[in-house]
Amino acid sequence: MVAGRRSGGRRADRGWTDDAARAGFLGVRATILPALLALGAAPVPADLLIRGAMVVTGSAAPFTGDVAVRGERIVAVGPRLSMRATRTVDAEGLVLAPGFIDPHTHVEDQLLGTDARARLLERFLMQGVTTAFIGNDGGGEADVRAVLASAAARPVGINYASYTGFGTIRRAVLGDADRAPTPAELAAMKALAARAMCDGALGLSSGLYYAPQRFAKTAEVAAVAAEAGRRGGFYDTHLRDESSYSIGLDSAVEEALAIGRASGAAVHIAHIKALGADVEGRAPNVIARIEAARAKGQRVTADQYPWDASGTSLVVALVPGWAQADGRAAMLARLSEARVKAEMQANLRRRGGAEKLLVTSGPIDVKGRTLAQIAAARRLDPVEAAIAVITREDPAVASFNQSERDIRAFMARPWVMTGSDASTGHPRAFGSFARKYAVYVRERRVLDLAGFVTRSSTLAADTFGLKDRGRIAPGAFADLVLFDPRSYAARATYAEPERTAAGVRMVLVNGRVAVEESRLTGVAAGRALRRMPREGTCPA
Incomplete structure (x- = not known):
């Protein structure tokens, strides 16, 4: 029998709890049962x-075999299990993987x-996503x-x-305000x-590209991130610049690494990319910077x-950051200024x-x-x-x-995991994991099946x-996903971004069937996961 090693890998400090108390006897049974078998x-x-x-x-090479579940836990894994079960599912020809984990969402x-x-x-269950992180880009x-308590009253x-x-x-x-904070x-x-x-956050997220966060200097961000670092948490960041808008992509990566070093927090770079004509082809440079930091012992992932x-908004894409200060009304009043229009033109080129x-x-x-079609229909310059x-x-x-080329370069790195950045109007919310498998495993062979599951x-x-x-x-x-490797794919497109993925046959969340024969069962078995802070860093 293939027992596998216990999941979890490196434990971050005291680890996690969830909103349902762990039943100790289940853990004991899960330990004893493989030995009895x-x-x-x-x-x-x-x-x-x-x-x-x-x-x-997720730990070994794929193999044809069986998995047994009792209650909320997996109790046995092997090439051929000889055990009774209340229900048996014939999964010949299908892939069984651990439920996917999306580290960057807006849901x-x-x-x-x-x-x-x-x-x-x-949109997530039909891709096999069973866990998601929220509060990204500085918006948590x-x-x-209260966020974590919500699941008890409103099942998810x-x-x-x-x-x-x-x-x-x-x-x-x-x-x-576009200014530095006072000491107070x-x-x-x-x-x-x-x-x-102390209430269970993963860490501090930032979106330094966005106003008003972009008005903060590096030292200010590091000082706040240090509250996450000293408690064993993470610094998750949408970089200040993924292109050439302000400090440039390379400098923005260096800033994120510097914040990690100053704060003591592990760094996680959100939706890593080289955005726009000015930085196309820069993925190898970014990868080299990050891997140099990792080689020195810094904890960095993406x-x-x-x-x-x-996916963004028209304002964020085109309007200069300084012009967004003090809220929407102040921004709208600046749009007629020649300087704003000139910088919008430059951003459009980017x-x-x-x-x-x-x-x-x-x-x-x-x-x-x-925007070109809108401008032509109105007989206006695109900026106007x-x-x-x-x-x-x-x-x-x-x-x-x-x-x-840049997409593939980042994807191949073993420290880059799959994420969706799920947001309204973009097919990534409904198809990122499915597309990654269909396009980059099955079609283009950038990753193999095991590599896809590991990263996902x-x-x-x-x-x-x-x-x-x-x-x-x-x-x-x-937390399990059973999918058909021949048909698992995104159906969402830019024209129809809200089409659920195809090919998922069954999904289990905490041992309960959430998807059956490619349809939702209506079961809400999810949990809020609270991260325990480092011992001694919070009031008792």
Whole structure:
């Protein structure tokens, strides 16, 4: 029998708890059962036996075999298990993998909202994603206790953990002001971050590209991130610049590494990319910088979505950061200034031109059209057309700005995990994991099956210390995805971004069947995952 090693990899300090108390007897049974099987004893029957699948454990080479589940845990794994089960599923020809873990999403509204159907997160379950992180890009709530408590009152379809956000914290203290905090204000920001960490946050997320976060200097960010670092947490960052908007891509990577060193927090770079014409082909340089830091012992990882278009808003794509200070009304008043228009023109060039910006939300006369098409229809210069649209609202856009060569270079690195950056109007919310498999494993062979599973589940579990998740092993939580390797693929497109993926046959979340025969069961078995801070760093 293939026992596998216990999941979790490196444990980060004291590890994790979830919102349901762990049943100690389950852990004991999970430990004893494999030994009983080896001795030929008749074990307690499994609730579910998945038989004959291509099992990708996350720890060893794929093999054809069986996995048994009882309660919320996997109790046995092997090439041919001789045990009774309440239910047996014939999985011949299918792949069984640990449930995928998405480290960068924007699904707070769905997970924490009042709509029970939305809280199931069908877009994720139909790809096999069973755990997601929220609060990214600096937008995480300061009150992490309330975020994590929500699942008890409003059941969710997947597991989730949350960052607290530098942007949220800074705005709570400074508003949208473009200035440095006073010592008292910085102390208030640090106190908010410390409380969030003690309440179970993953760490501090930032989005230094966005106003008002972009107004913060490196030392300010590091000081707040240190509250995460001293408690064993992470610094997750949307870099200050993924292109050539301000300090440049290379300098932005160096800034993130410097914040990690100064704060003591492990660094995680969100949706790693080289964005736009000015930095195309720079992936090897970024990789070299990060791997040099890793070689010196710094903890650095990243996530990536497998699409050539990023997702943002028209304001963020084109309006200079300084012009966004003090809120929307102040920004709109500046749009007529010659300097603003000149910088918007430069930013449009960085993005590859008006034909590279596809509006994915907003009124019917702009949604589904490129900025070039909108400008032609209105007989306006593209910048003037953009200003006209922004004056009405700030729509989401897909920005086609990444080269395939850079995408592949980042994807191949063993420290780059799969993520979706799931946001409205972009197909990545509904198809990132499925597309990565279909395009980069099955078609282009950039990764093999085991590499895909590792980057989509095990690497995140190990990096962030998700104990007993991210692997198929006795004792691990039964977060599992069973998919057809011939048909597993994204169906979402830029024209139809909200189509669920194809090819997933069954998904288990904490041992309960959430997807059956490619349909939601309606079961909400997810949990809020609270990260335990380093011992002695929080009030008792």
